[in-house]
Amino acid sequence: MLILECPNCGVMAEEAELVPGGEAHLKRFGPESSDADFEGYLFQRENPRGVHFERWRHAHGCGKWFHAARCTQTLEVFATYPAQTTAPPQDIRDAISAKRPGWTWREIR
Amino acid sequence: MSDPASALGGARFDGLAAIEELAPRGMITLRGDLGMTALQGAATAATGAAFPARRAIAWKGDRALGWMSPDEILVMVPYDAAGDAAAAITRKLHETHHLAVDVSDARSVFRLSGGVAAREVLAKLCPVDLSADAFGPGQLRRTRAAQVPVAFWMRDAETFELICFRSVARYVFDLLSVAAAPGGAVGYFGHGA
Numbered sequence: 001m002l003i004l005e006c007p008n009c010g011v012m013a014e015e016a017e018l019v020p021g022g023e024a025h026l027k028r029f030g031p032e033s034s035d036a037d038f039e040g041y042l043f044q045r046e047n048p049r050g051v052h053f054e055r056w057r058h059a060h061g062c063g064k065w066f067h068a069a070r071c072t073q074t075l076e077v078f079a080t081y082p083a084q085t086t087a088p089p090q091d092i093r094d095a096i097s098a099k100r101p102g103w104t105w106r107e108i109r
Numbered sequence: 110m111s112d113p114a115s116a117l118g119g120a121r122f123d124g125l126a127a128i129e130e131l132a133p134r135g136m137i138t139l140r141g142d143l144g145m146t147a148l149q150g151a152a153t154a155a156t157g158a159a160f161p162a163r164r165a166i167a168w169k170g171d172r173a174l175g176w177m178s179p180d181e182i183l184v185m186v187p188y189d190a191a192g193d194a195a196a197a198i199t200r201k202l203h204e205t206h207h208l209a210v211d212v213s214d215a216r217s218v219f220r221l222s223g224g225v226a227a228r229e230v231l232a233k234l235c236p237v238d239l240s241a242d243a244f245g246p247g248q249l250r251r252t253r254a255a256q257v258p259v260a261f262w263m264r265d266a267e268t269f270e271l272i273c274f275r276s277v278a279r280y281v282f283d284l285l286s287v288a289a290a291p292g293g294a295v296g297y298f299g300h301g302a
């Protein structure tokens with residue numbers, strides 16, 4: 001069972017309290033964007049074995065969204081952090097680098 | 110004025126723990142910036158209770174303030190006082206971005222008594238650490254009970270109160286009753302099962 005600490009209310013929430021929100025930090029491409037950008041925004045998703053960044057919602061709790069950095073291979077959770085960020089915070093990237101040297105995710109490393 | 114009726118007419122089940130549906134209670138959802146002095150003042154004026162910290166609930170007699178989320182406070186008052194209390198909050202906060210709505214009739218309230226047995230009944234249904242070390246009076250927890258959202262807190266070391274949507278009151282009462290059925294003790298919290 002995946003257990004994530006909700007940064008909004010501080011609860012260590014079991015997966016049963018959470019609803020997954022898909023990949024984190026997607027940049028929206030809307031009207032007047034190129035077809036390729038729009039297609040990428042709609043359909044292109046990472047599916048890594050290893051470090052991944054996701055959105056989750058504490059649906060059966062405080063109701064708020066947040067981000068999680070975790071490993072899809074081991075289920076290790078590196079950190080959870082606020083929804084109001086457009087990229088993983090540097091301290092979390094550093095913590096991941098200490099455990100998974102050389103990791104990359106999209107253009108982030 | 111018509112008499113308010115609870116969803117299950119005060120249903121009761123006596124098993125490992127006692128499950129009772131309580132009479133309707135006044136509840137106001139207050140949303141806004143919880144850091145604002147004006148909002149805190151309106152909430153405390155409605156109840157006399159201290160403004161609650163994160164995940165806490167504070168009581169003053171039969172009135173309480175419960176922390177529901179980073180922008181939501183549950184204001185509890187007697188059923189008959191909810192309309193006036195909500196109006197008073199709205200009046201106080203008329204210059205502040207907020208929402209104050211009387212949601213009393215949307216909710217049902219249950220009491221679970223029986224100390225560790227009551228803890229065990231809830232622990233069967235909710236993904237929450239209900240050991241006495243982890244949860245006690247003064248805390249408020251929103252979670253799920255089987256398939257539906259609930260919130261609960263303790264009135265004293267032996268007694269829980271739990272709220273759910275009125276539309277699922279029967280479901281929640283049946284859940285709690287089955288979890289409290291005689292012969293179903295697990296003894297996880299160390300009460301000689």
Ligand SMILES: [Zn+2]
Pocket residue numbers: 006007008009010011058061062063064
């Ligand atoms: Zn939460």
